[in-house]
Amino acid sequence: MINKSSLIIRLTLALALASVLFGALYSQLYYRSVYSDALTRSNEVIKQIGQTVSATASIAAYLEDKDLAIEVLNGLISNDVILAAQINVDKQTLARSSLYKGQAGNMFTLAHPFIPNAQVGEIVLVPNEVFIRAQADTIASESLQTLLLVTSPMLLFFVLLAYILVTRPMSAISRQLLLLPPGEEQRLAIPKNHHHSEIGQIAHSVNLLLDKTQDLFSQERELRDAIATLEQRFRMMFERASTPTLLVHNSGEVDLANDAAQDLLVGLNVDYEGTFPDMLLPLCKSPELLQNLFNDCLAHRTVKQLEIEFESGLTHFPVWLNIILIPTVSDEGLYLQAFINDVSYKRNMIKELKQKAQFDPLTGLNNRYGAELKLRFWLDNQIPFALLLVDLDKFKPINDIYGHNAGDAMLKHIAVKLKECVRNDDLVARWGGDEFIVAVPHISKEGLTKIAAHLVSNAAAAMSYNKEGQVLSLRISASVGVASFPNHADSLHELIEKADSAMYRVKQSSRNNFAFYE
Numbered sequence: 264m265i266n267k268s269s270l271i272i273r274l275t276l277a278l279a280l281a282s283v284l285f286g287a288l289y290s291q292l293y294y295r296s297v298y299s300d301a302l303t304r305s306n307e308v309i310k311q312i313g314q315t316v317s318a319t320a321s322i323a324a325y326l327e328d329k330d331l332a333i334e335v336l337n338g339l340i341s342n343d344v345i346l347a348a349q350i351n352v353d354k355q356t357l358a359r360s361s362l363y364k365g366q367a368g369n370m371f372t373l374a375h376p377f378i379p380n381a382q383v384g385e386i387v388l389v390p391n392e393v394f395i396r397a398q399a400d401t402i403a404s405e406s407l408q409t410l411l412l413v414t415s416p417m418l419l420f421f422v423l424l425a426y427i428l429v430t431r432p433m434s435a436i437s438r439q440l441l442l443l444p445p446g447e448e449q450r451l452a453i454p455k456n457h458h459h460s461e462i463g464q465i466a467h468s469v470n471l472l473l474d475k476t477q478d479l480f481s482q483e484r485e486l487r488d489a490i491a492t493l494e495q496r497f498r499m500m501f502e503r504a505s506t507p508t509l510l511v512h513n514s515g516e517v518d519l520a521n522d523a524a525q526d527l528l529v530g531l532n533v534d535y536e537g538t539f540p541d542m543l544l545p546l547c548k549s550p551e552l553l554q555n556l557f558n559d560c561l562a563h564r565t566v567k568q569l570e571i572e573f574e575s576g577l578t579h580f581p582v583w584l585n586i587i588l589i590p591t592v593s594d595e596g597l598y599l600q601a602f603i604n605d606v607s608y609k610r611n612m613i614k615e616l617k618q619k620a621q622f623d624p625l626t627g628l629n630n631r632y633g634a635e636l637k638l639r640f641w642l643d644n645q646i647p648f649a650l651l652l653v654d655l656d657k658f659k660p661i662n663d664i665y666g667h668n669a670g671d672a673m674l675k676h677i678a679v680k681l682k683e684c685v686r687n688d689d690l691v692a693r694w695g696g697d698e699f700i701v702a703v704p705h706i707s708k709e710g711l712t713k714i715a716a717h718l719v720s721n722a723a724a725a726m727s728y729n730k731e732g733q734v735l736s737l738r739i740s741a742s743v744g745v746a747s748f749p750n751h752a753d754s755l756h757e758l759i760e761k762a763d764s765a766m767y768r769v770k771q772s773s774r775n776n777f778a779f780y781e
Contacts, residue, residue, distance in 0.1 A: 290407055297406040301399035305344055305390070306369075312342060313371040313388055318566075318589050321373040322602060324352045324384035330505055332358035339388065343489070344398075346391040352384040363389060376566040376587070401482060408472075408479050436466050443473065509601040511539045513561055518598070527603060532576025539601060548572040553586070560588040560599060570606060583610045623693040625671055626678035634692035638702060638755055642748065648704040649711045649747045652762035653681065653718060655697040656740040656774045665737070669728055673737060680721035684714055700762075708779075715743050715777040723775060740775035742766050751780050 316335055323332040332350045339348045340360045347363035349356060350373075368389035375381035432454035439451050450470045453463050507524035509517050515538035520528070528535040533542050540557050544550040549571055560567040567588045575582050587602040621633030629637070641648050655677065662670035674697065681691050681699055690702040703714060722741035727734055744766025752758040761780040769778045 294403045294407050298399050298403040301402040302395065305395040305399065308344055309369055309388055309390055310371075312339065312345065313369060313386060317371055317373055317386070318376075318591070318600070320350055320386050321376050321383055322587060322589070324350060324357060324373050325376050327352060327357060328506070329358055334505075336360045343394050344391055345388055346394075347389040349387045350384060351387070357384065363387075376589070377568060404475070405479055405482070408475055412476075432462055436462065436469070440469060447477070507603045507605075509535075509539060509603070511599040511601050513597040513599070515539050515541060515557075524603060527605060530575070530577065531573065531582065539599075543573065546573045546576055548574065548581075556586065556588065557599075560590055561597070564590040564592075564597070566590075581607070583607045626675050626693050628678050628682075628699075629690065629692035631692070631694055634690060634694065634700060634702075635755065637690050641702075641704060642753075642755060645749075646704050647748060647750075648702050649706055649745060650758050650762050651701040651703075651715060651718060651777070652694070652744045652746075652759065652766045653699040653701060653722070654742050654744075654766055654770070655699075655722070656742055656770075658697040658739055661737060661739065665728065665730060665735070669730065669737065672728055673726060673739065676726040677722055677739075677741075680724055681718060684717040684721055711745065711747075715745055718743055719775060719777055742769040742774050743777035744769065744780065745777060746780040 316339060320332065320335050322328070323335055336348045336350065336358055337360075339345050340362070347360045347366065347368075349359035349363045351357060366389045368387045371386050371388070372382045373384045373386060375383045435454060436451055443449050443451070450473055451466045453466045505523055507527045508519075508521045509524050510519035511517055517535060517537070517539055520535045525535050528542075531543075531546060533546065535542070540547075540553050543553060547553050552569060552571060556567050556569045559565075568586065570583060570585045573582045573584055574580070583606050585604045585606045589600040589602075591598045591600055621629060621636065623630045638648075638650075640646075655673075658670070658673065661673050674693070677699065678691070678693065681701060685691060685701060685703060689704070690700070692700050692702075694700045701714070701718065703711065706714070719741055723738065725736045725738045728737050729735075744762040744764065746752060746758050746761035746765060748758055751761045765778045765780040769776050
């Protein structure tokens, strides 16, 4: 006959065994579920990262700023969940990370910062599958350990019950377990003669659980260190970026200013700890435009851009700044990312190139290209005007007898004399060689006759020229042909031909005179 106490012990052990088996099955299912959720969350994190950097990447793609694009990629790949990344503009690679080898990844389109429903490029993010799966495994293991810790009171109940009903060593093991601090090196001592028994196995299993708990504490510390490192890297990327950047609260208070922004503002004699855009308004040539830019960005929450002129508070020289405002909504409210670039050099280069392209370096007058731009504008807008083609008489002997320096001096002399005959808004240009044109809009024939006569008279004025200490009086004359738009022609080419025809008649007859096209 089975002893009653022995039956209770067996039933207790059977119930404990069933509980353990059920717990193991449930733990496996729970592990798989948490593992799958962790993978899904990692993919969502990648999407969020892509969306977070899409504004900055859009600016880099729009400006085709490779340095800014590389900084964005460096920030992305510093995140452990991203293995590699690439930014494309118009199917061309703007920047890519070193580990990007053409792998497939998550692709995000980069919206155009100024044109709705348009895009300037795309960014490809390659997930770090190894890290993601390892992280998912870690999270699942941690969650499983947490589950085990939650269910430990029930297990302790059965352990205590088994201790009371089975043997004293089980009670000793329980006391040791209660006294063990979590995350430390201490482990349970297996009772003598129980190294191969169920009690010994329990003690050994508990020791394994303690090992994993210690690993969990270590991983948690490592995770905190990794988060701190990541935060430091993002801050370093912001502070050391070559593009001057401000983080501005919707109240105008500047929360962050990177080193490049501080250098730029200090160079303008502006306190970067002030409020935006108030701190820039005293130096701005068009303060109402800057204030409207800030207000519109806050009101419409869309990207705004403005290129505007300032005066440096230190040098008092003009400075052109390109300001881009990007609204960003966070848990703390609405912020603006302000990118401020000094484009003075670019503006000066454009101005210099325009000067070289449209003006004659010798006389300072418009050249043929510059004159054609203004004349075609008048033609396109149907503005009536008269065109006078001026050809110098006997200019070649000046060059042949006195040299090219004398010829250049004569051309500059003629340019001054021609400008004296017309208004500031009228056009005087060197058409080429010793040919000039004068164009006067909205003028009567009587007024045109006076101007033409004045041109002939002024061109014939003598010029004093010093050649090797000898002062010479040099004189030439001019033949002028006159044609009008739209009376004589409706295109620039035809108008020049008609004025040239009239001028040629003067050349054939008397020179030093003018004639209207007939």
